Amino acid sequence: MIDRLQSMFKTLRTRGEKAMGLFLTNGFPDPESTRLLLEAIDEAGADFIELGMPFSDPLAEGVPIQRASERALRHGVRMVDVLRMAEAFRSRSQTPLLLMGYINPVYRYGVQAFCRDAVQAGVDGLILADLPPEESQALAEAAQAADLAMVYLIAPNTPSDRIRQIDALATGFVYAVSITGLTGSQLQSYETIEAYLARARQFVSRNPLLVGFGIRSHEDALRFSRYTDGFIVGSALIRLVERLWDDSTLSLSDRLEAVQRFVYELKYGAPVSTA
Numbered sequence: 552m553i554d555r556l557q558s559m560f561k562t563l564r565t566r567g568e569k570a571m572g573l574f575l576t577n578g579f580p581d582p583e584s585t586r587l588l589l590e591a592i593d594e595a596g597a598d599f600i601e602l603g604m605p606f607s608d609p610l611a612e613g614v615p616i617q618r619a620s621e622r623a624l625r626h627g628v629r630m631v632d633v634l635r636m637a638e639a640f641r642s643r644s645q646t647p648l649l650l651m652g653y654i655n656p657v658y659r660y661g662v663q664a665f666c667r668d669a670v671q672a673g674v675d676g677l678i679l680a681d682l683p684p685e686e687s688q689a690l691a692e693a694a695q696a697a698d699l700a701m702v703y704l705i706a707p708n709t710p711s712d713r714i715r716q717i718d719a720l721a722t723g724f725v726y727a728v729s730i731t732g733l734t735g736s737q738l739q740s741y742e743t744i745e746a747y748l749a750r751a752r753q754f755v756s757r758n759p760l761l762v763g764f765g766i767r768s769h770e771d772a773l774r775f776s777r778y779t780d781g782f783i784v785g786s787a788l789i790r791l792v793e794r795l796w797d798d799s800t801l802s803l804s805d806r807l808e809a810v811q812r813f814v815y816e817l818k819y820g821a822p823v824s825t826a
Contacts, residue, residue, distance in 0.1 A: 553700045556647045556675045556723055559598055560759045560780065570761065570781025571596065571772070571818045573788055574651060576603035576616065577633045578623030580796040588792065589640050591807045595814035597646060601678065601783065604633050604652030615789040630660050634672045641673025649702065649723070651678040654690070662690050666697040676700030676723040684720045695722070702726050707747040714754040724759040727751050727779060729766070741774065748778035769820035784817055 563570050573592050577585055592600060603616070605623035637648055650669060657665050657679065669677070676699055682690065684703055694701050700723025705714050707730065718725055729744050748762060762775045763783030772782040791813055795806040 552670065552675050552698050553722060554698075555645065556599065556649075556700050559647050560724070563598060563781070569772075569776040569779070570598040570759065571814075572599045572601055572649075572761065572763070572781065572783040573597045573814060574601040574603060574616075574763075574783060574785030575788065575792075576605055576619035576623050577636050578605055578626050578628030579603075579619040579789070580622060580792055581626055582628065582632065582636075584792075584796065585636060586639060587803075587807060588810060589636070590643065591811050592788075592814055593640075593644050593646050595811040596818050597814060598781065599647040599649065599675075600640075601649050601651040601785070602633060602637060602640075603785075604630065604650055604656055606653045606656055615786040615793065618793065619789050630656055630665075634668050634674075637669070637674050638672040647675040648673065649676040649678055649700070650674055651680070654679045654682045657690065663693045663696075666690070666693040666699055670697040670699055674699065676702055678702040678704075678726060680704060684717055687720075691720070700724075704728055705751060706730075707743070709751075711750065711754050714751055718755045718757050721758045724761050724780070725751075725755045726783070727760055727762045729762050729764045729775065744775065745778065748775060752778050769817055772817060773820070788813065 560570060575585065575588055575592065579585060589600060603619070605620040605628050607620070607624060633650065637650070640648055677694060679690070687701070691701050701721060702723040702725070703717045703721045704726045705717055706728045727748060751760060759780035761781045761783055762779045763785065766772055766775065766782055766784050767787040776782050791810065795801060795809055
């Protein structure tokens with residue numbers, strides 16, 4: 552529902568807070584752990600969550616999210632499983648949930664059926680990394696009819712006029728990719744990224760502006776969200792989960808606690824008080 556997403560942004564603006572979004576691939580590191588991780592991320596303070604739809608050819612993704620998709624696909628995760636996970640999450644939480652992925656699986660499912668089933672599962676919006684606005688009319692119309700928000704991406708090389716156009720078409724937020732590259736890439740020039748975000752801020756007026764790709768710490772988030780309404784972290788979380796779940800010496804509670812600590816510190820920059 553668009554209203555749930557918009558209400559979240561409105562509440563945060565009233566509080567003077569930035570929105571924090573976390574990305575997690577459905578079925579990673581395994582289907583049952585995805586469910587537990589979504590709960591942990593939610594409880595740790597995520598303002599919204601992006602649930603990744605596993606795909607065999609994730610063009611915009613760096614190695615961590617590529618591996619997460621491969622791992623999920625090995626577990627046999629399908630689109631119907633993504634929707635079931637969304638439904639299970641929605642039964643426990645009102646935190647906005649968006650589906651993020653690529654257009655081919657959506658076409659295969661059927662655009663109208665996908666939007667219908669997504670909103671019935673409690674999904675609030677869609678992010679399709681390989682779907683430019685010029686090719687999105689069918690999906691955008693189906694999403695609008697189903698009351699799903701559409702999020703479009705901009706990059707450092709996006710012309711100002713196009714940023715303005717994308718802002719006019721988006722109904723959820725505008726996703727500012729921090730680099731011209733893949734998710735999880737090392738940030739190079741902070742000054743260049745800041746200049747790009749400051750420019751984007753001038754032309755995004757209808758929607759919230761959020762920044763993602765390459766953010767790994769509270770310091771990164773704090774620096775870039777000066778120019779935006781919030782930030783999104785994906786690869787850093789995926790790396791952490793992969794490392795934790797591959798360590799057989801850790802208990803499940805230890806793993807989940809480490810994830811919650813990471814999420815909390817991303818937003819607040821300090822460990823949870825035990826006093």
